[in-house]
Amino acid sequence: MGRLVVVSNRVADPRKTAAGGLAVALGEVLNDSGGLWFGWSGKLVEEPVGTETQMHVHHAGPVTLATVDLTREDYDAYYVGYSNGVLWPVFHYRLDLADFDAGYIEGYRRVNQMFARRLLAMLQPDDVIWVQDYHLIPLAAELRSLGCTQRIGYFLHIPLPPPLILAAIPGHDWLMKGLCAYDLVGFQSNADLDHFCRYIQDEAHAQPAGEGRWRVFNRFIHAAAFPIGIDVGEFRALTAAPEAQEMYQRMSREYSRRKLLVGVDRLDYSKGLPQRMRAFRELLARYPETRQSATLIQIASPSREDVSAYTDILHELESLCGSINGNYGELDWMPVRYMHRTVARARLPGLYRASRVALVTPLRDGMNLVCKEFIAAQNPEDPGVLVLSRFAGAAEQLKEALLVNPYDSEGTAAAIHLALQMPLEERRERHKALLATIRRTDVHWWCDSFLDLLGQAEAEESGTPWLRL
Incomplete structure (x- = not known):
């Protein structure tokens, strides 16, 4: 060539x-x-x-x-x-x-x-x-x-x-x-x-x-x-680097009594962020045992904020987060920690590794690499669980994830609840298969x-x- x-x-x-x-x-x-x-x-x-x-x-x-x-x-x-x-x-x-x-x-x-x-x-x-x-x-x-x-x-x-x-x-x-x-x-x-x-x-x-x-x-x-x-080797090396390790240690300390869920997205109407928040609200309503035990960290990076459709979804997302925290929060527990800013790529692997569940629930996505980064960042001995929209391109490959319909709040809430309670052996088996897939079809x-x-x-x-x- x-x-x-x-x-x-x-x-x-x-x-x-x-x-x-x-x-x-x-x-x-x-x-x-x-x-x-x-x-x-x-x-x-x-x-x-x-x-x-x-x-x-x-x-x-x-x-x-x-x-x-x-x-x-x-x-x-x-x-x-x-x-x-x-x-x-x-x-x-x-x-x-x-x-x-x-x-x-x-x-x-x-x-x-x-x-x-x-x-x-x-x-x-x-x-x-x-x-x-x-x-x-x-x-x-x-x-x-x-x-x-x-x-x-x-x-x-x-x-x-x-x-x-x-x-x-x-x-x-x-x-x-x-x-x-x-x-x-x-x-x-x-x-x-x-x-x-x-x-x-x-x-x-x-x-x-x-x-x-x-x-x-x-x-x-x-x-x-x-x-x-993704470059699986490069991302796993990033997970072991000082910035990611510092993030992992800090998140592990701060949420030692909680089960951490994470979402990392651009603020875009294709990502299904309001639907995700409604599913999390449904989780807290239907499964009382998750209250004071599950915390969702949602990062929504700024994107095209001069376009009205993005401004609308920003306001809707902020309203939903405020409503969930107002209705379910306690003095010592905030259900949703929402950040409308970009987090440095070097720190993200530590956040992924500290999380029990990743929520990757776009309404439509060509591929979505966040789910693959989450898999690569996990500890194989105690891995987290991926909850993935069936409408992400990655769902064709990542069959061992918990596949959900993001338009179905009740169904998504049930899948999140299953992920939070999944036994260690099943988590290991699913992660092993997912890691093998992303290694086999990496960016190279x-x-x-x-x-x-x-x-x-x-x-x-x-x-x-x-x-x-």
Whole structure:
């Protein structure tokens, strides 16, 4: 395989551990090939729409990091408007929150065209291009229209909804045709893969060509599921590091008479935080023995707080937490400790290890790596229990977790109660199986598996040039 070129909305320096496991895993492959990572700089400039903004190029060891600035208008349309005002809610099944009427699609297309022009000038003939996530769905089609013939793969980190929900997006046919310009399209789960295959069959009359290949729009594409993982070894090492150990010791002391439950999420309507609080309230109401013995620590990191939907859920969550503490709290016990801020990644493993139960209950999630981090952080001799939404992509893999419907408060409360009372031997057996799964399909497996299949994919065009969408 030639040089790897990664394209994403934001670029991270893979040498910095704060960048996270994904950046480190990509960084290893980029290092090996002397690769290029291209994306938005994170900077906004006050220039007219359509102006060729500044390119920034620097090196992180053998890796070239290339970024471009965005104008305020492009950012508002491409990122805030279309990516997060249309695609994010629809792909998470929230048609009611999508802003279809604002005309953001032109800005989304304009920025993808600009990215394609700027990237094309940096490409080498044998490059292999890997595009990441929903911000850049049409990038391959724009590159093809400029004459790019290199292999291009794409991975969607968020869910892909069923065809009827996709069809609610004005211009959905344009968007999905853009996905078919890639040589390999990867999804988090088999459910997402099935939605894609059904869509291209029903809407684009794709023909199966065997072994995950399809003939559609006069070309062949591959499609497959690649559930993303974490670097288990790195996270277990982080658990043994001083900051995590200090957190574990402090939590163990402070909650020596309690059973600790933990939730760690971005503040987002897809995470099911109000539903989680209602389930915890139901736990306290239905199982009196949990009062004064169970404490939930809920971390909800700030996210897009200038958007009204996020402000609404923040107020709802604060109201629920206050109500639970007011109705059930005692002078020496607060049922919910809610924090609307980010906790340093180095400290989180200690909090996970001190917790008897993790609540990972999104209404919809592409994968959710918190559940895998919780598993990796546990003491195998006395592990905690994972309560996991069946609507998280991770539920396809993590069958030994207690799977719940987050819309069912009573059912979720019953599962939490079961987790709090689970015998040690059963906890050990479940954890052993879960740990084996996340070790087998870690982030390195994800990266290698995708690139191996992309390397095998044939970029066939059947003699027909790709037409601009």
